Amino acid sequence: MSKRVFIDGEAGTTGLQIVERLRRLDGVVVQSLDLHARKDNAARRAMMASVDLVVLCLPDEAAREAADMVEGLGSAAPRLLDASSAHRVANGWVYGFAEMVPGQAGAIAQAARVSNPGCYATGAVALLRPLVDAGLVPADHPLTINAVSGYSGGGKALIADHERDGGPAFGLYGLSLNHKHIPEIERHGSLARRPIFVPSVGHFRQGMLVSVPLHLDALPGRPTAREIGCALVGHYEGAAQVRVRMTQVEQRLYVEAAAGSDVMELFVFENEAASQVVLVARLDNLGKGAAGAAVQNIGLMLGLGVTAWAAERVPA
Structure with missing residues (x-):
């Protein structure tokens, strides 16, 4: 029997990407509301009660309200995946980075509420969490994380700015050093000291590079680049x-x-010679950084086994 999924906010960038992926999968039916009913709370509530899983692709405050709406359904409540940043460090929510630690995929599969990771945080946590857990990078080590993303993750105004003639080539932002992904990088990177995070956006639609420079001789035990790399290889073996x-x-x-x-x-x-390394994560901000991760989590939550399909999308 097919599983029914409702995407609340399916007209946004991430929602459209999730719909596109899900419609290629057997065993999933995407349920949608008519355009005029998408802001009708009674219609949304009835739809939520009729499906197996709700995916929230909404601004943070609207996502919190929608989560409360699902909670109010009681025994009729579906499982919930939130693609916003509203619940990424909230109690009672499982973080949806399946490869983060052993057993995380199983926790996602069993969870009633899962928070989809942020794109920048996915790259940063992927690089740092295995090294912190292995004792190669202390949790309180002073870290700088630099990143550049395509403009497609920046919302309608930024997309329009880049897609007009003469759009900007490159720019730093988040220069208050208070980007909304920092709390989840700290929490799920198992960091005890707030990192300096400097995001930027380039004049390309999709793709992301997240980099972490390290002075190896400033780390306890002075690990080699090979030890760093082997820790990552061992952690992600089979992923x-x-x-x-x-x-x-x-x-x-x-x-x-x-x-x-x-x-x-x-x-x-x-x-x-300089005892320096730079760790880099390369991902699609709309793929593993958003919709791809969401579909992976949907597959885990509904027992669909879609990871192999997603892996086939790697460019040659």
């Missing part, structure tokens, strides 16, 4: 949607290579 590239051949990384993929690649680049 279909996270791949570690242990190579020194590439001296440039092009963000466009991630576009259209639901797989995240992790790299370790080294200057051995």
Whole structure:
């Protein structure tokens, strides 16, 4: 019997991407409201009560209200996946990064409420959590995280700005050092010290690079680049949607290579003489950074097994 999924906010960028992916899958029926009913709370509530899973693709405050609406359904409440940032560090919600720690995928599969990770946080947590857990990077180590994203994750105004003639080439933002992804990077990266996070946006639609520079001789035990890389390889062994590239051949990384993929690649680049490395995550901000992760979580929550399909989208 097919599972029924309602995407509350399906007309947004992430919602449209999720719908596109789900409609290619057997065993899923995407339920939609007519355009005029999408802001009718009675119609939304009735739809929520009729499906197996609700996916929230809404602004944070609207997502909180929708979650309360689902909670109010009591025994008729469906399971819930929130793609906003409203519940990523909230009690009672399971963080939807399936590869984060052993057992996380199982926790997602059993959870009533799952928060889909942020795009930047996905890259940062993927790089840092295994190293913190392995004791190679102390939880209170001073860290700087730099990232550049395609403009498609920035909302309607930013998309329009970049798609007009003469749109901006590149820009830093979040310069108050208070980006909304920092709390989830701290919590799920298992960090005891707030990192400096500097995001930026480039004049390309999709793709993302997240980088973390490290002075190896400033870390306890002075780990080598190989030890760092082996810790990542060991952690993600067998993961279909996270791949570690242990190579020194590439001296440039092009963000466009991630576009259209639901797989995240992790790299370790080294200057051995200077005892320095830079860790890099390359992903599609709309793939593993948003809709791809959401479909992976939907598959886990509904027992659909869609990870293999998502992995096939990696560019050659």
